[in-house]
Amino acid sequence: MTVTTGTMTAWMQHGYGPASATRLADREIPSPARGEVLLRIRATALNSGDVRVMRGEPGLVRLVFGLTRPRNPVRGMDVAATVVAVGEGVTDAAVSDEVVAELPGGGGLAPFAVAPAARLVARPDEVPPHIAACLPIAGGTAWQAIERAGIRPGGRMLILGASGGVGTFAVQLATGRDIEVHVTAGERSRALLESLGAAQVLPRDLPADRLQEDAYDAIIDIAGGAPLRALQRATRPDGTIVLVGGDGTPLLGPIPRMLRAAALSIGSRRRIRPLAAVPKPDVLRELLTLTADGAIAPVIEREFPFDQADTALAHVEAGHTIGKVVVHAAS
Ligand SMILES: NC(=O)c1ccc[n+]([C@@H]2O[C@H](COP(=O)([O-])OP(=O)(O)OC[C@H]3O[C@@H](n4cnc5c(N)ncnc54)[C@H](OP(=O)(O)O)[C@@H]3O)[C@@H](O)[C@H]2O)c1
Missing domain, CATH: 3.90.180.10 (Medium-chain alcohol dehydrogenases, catalytic domain)
Structure with a gap:
């Protein structure tokens, strides 16, 4: 040694x-x-x-x-x-x-x-x-969120709170898979997110009940504050909502929201799936290759x-x- x-x-x-x-x-x-x-x-x-x-x-x-x-x-x-x-x-x-x-x-x-x-x-x-x-955590989390959403090329995805580390990777990875990406983000990030491939940039604090009904095949919730029922309404039947981020409660963080999600998913065709991203060397290798090829940055x-x-x-x-x-x- x-x-x-x-x-x-x-x-x-x-x-x-x-x-x-x-x-x-x-x-x-x-x-x-x-x-x-x-x-x-x-x-x-x-x-x-x-x-x-x-x-x-x-x-x-x-x-x-x-x-x-x-x-x-x-x-x-x-x-x-x-x-x-x-x-x-x-x-x-x-x-x-x-x-x-x-x-x-x-x-x-x-x-x-x-x-x-x-x-x-x-x-x-x-x-x-x-x-x-x-790449490892932000890129890896974005990758795992898209996988968990199970969305196919040609589908439409909404990313709530897309301007941070995870969000900017998620936009690039999803558009790279021919997914139509809509995002919510602050006005100061609009030009950036459009340049990364977002087809629509909605206001950062748009109330979720103002989202169009049955509009998305998947929602990736990075911001974490929206009422889950409103997100279900905005999702198409058999679509998926992936919970990634948000502060949650001071003691238990995201756990209470995850429990609500589990309850709301019972018998629903619009599943809500929490994500706990884990280190995946194979995914990191893919992200490095995509970066070396100029497909993401x-x-x-x-x-x-x-x-x-x-x-x-x-x-x-x-x-x-x-x-x-x-x-x-x-x-
Ligand atoms: N589930 C998992 O396994 C996993 C893994 C990694 C990260 N996460 C979580 O994912 C979230 C993002 O992580 P990150 O490292 O990418 O964070 P980050 O880079 O620090 O995110 C900061 C960005 O988020 C935006 N933002 C914050 N609150 C928002 C809100 N309510 N609505 C819209 N935009 C909002 C901010 O925009 P403004 O300046 O406009 O506020 C800022 O551009 C965190 O909550 C983190 O804990 C989860």
């Missing part, structure tokens, strides 16, 4: 809280355990999920990531990186490999992080690190140097990101 040891300076949080409480601090460079690799981070893309873990909100997050503070004090789940050491039993990754990965508990806002070797996907030369890092609103990663987190925390926010590694 190649060994990289010593300390590094990482963005750390010592308890759940806002971006303004994260600090640069020294910590040990982690060692890869069996089945893991050590990565030198080249770029980290942020997600609203990083903010949920950072703040420990909804409360349910703390059951998974740590009751009183996050077990891993470093945020950043989506990375492009170079393998610099491999743990025992790793046979399908080697030192110097250029990879993309989703880190299960975070760790990307640091010079080095460990990752399970099984999560790594090779980064094609044509896709630079800051572009590749945008992550929308990057802002790029930050490593020493301003707290400002990058604060920008995502504010909740108005258009597309993605990327932090470049320290040089």
Whole structure:
């Protein structure tokens, strides 16, 4: 095993809280355990999920990531990186490999992080690190939402709240499958979403009961606030509503809405299906190929140097990101 040891300076949080409480601090460079690799981070893309873990909100997050503070004090789940050491039993990754990965508990806002070797996907030369890092969670979630919707080419889909990371990928992936895409989004994102292929941009806060009846084969709900019955009315018989995002309740997040969805789906020809996206290396590989071919391109609103990663987190925390926010590694 190649060994990289010593300390590094990482963005750390010592308890759940806002971006303004994260600090640069020294910590040990982690060692890869069996089945893991050590990565030198080249770029980290942020997600609203990083903010949920950072703040420990909804409360349910703390059951998974740590009751009183996050077990891993470093945020950043989506990375492009170079393998610099491999743990025992790793046979399908080697030192110097250029990879993309989703880190299960975070760790990307640091010079080095460990990752399970099984999560790594090779980064094609044509896709630079800051572009590749945008793909795992936002692109993967958009992909899985479209799959879950089960919509065919020629169908019509509505994406509620399409201007963020997941939404801008969903528009591109759906139009790439010859699906007619309508979206809701703020006026400032209209031109962008039209350029990505949206056939109609409806107002961000359009009440769902004003949507045309039986208009859509599928609805992907990223914004998360609309009454479910109104979404069912806007869906054609045998259509599907996929629940992706939204704040939900302070303690249980999306769970109460998911339970309502299950109840409303009983005996209905308009099913409501919650999505809990999981890391899928095969999907990430497809997304990298589509990006290398120019079929999709992550929308990057802002790029930050490593020493301003707290400002990058604060920008995502504010909740108005258009597309993605990327932090470049320290040089
Ligand atoms: N189910 C899953 O497995 C899964 C996986 C990943 C993410 N998610 C969820 O998906 C959602 C999106 O994630 P993300 O990382 O793409 O977020 P993001 O990039 O931070 O999204 C920010 C964008 O969302 C828009 N937005 C926020 N609230 C809205 C509303 N009520 N109506 C319309 N637009 C709204 C904002 O536009 P304005 O500036 O106009 O407000 C902004 O452009 C989050 O709720 C996240 O938790 C779920």
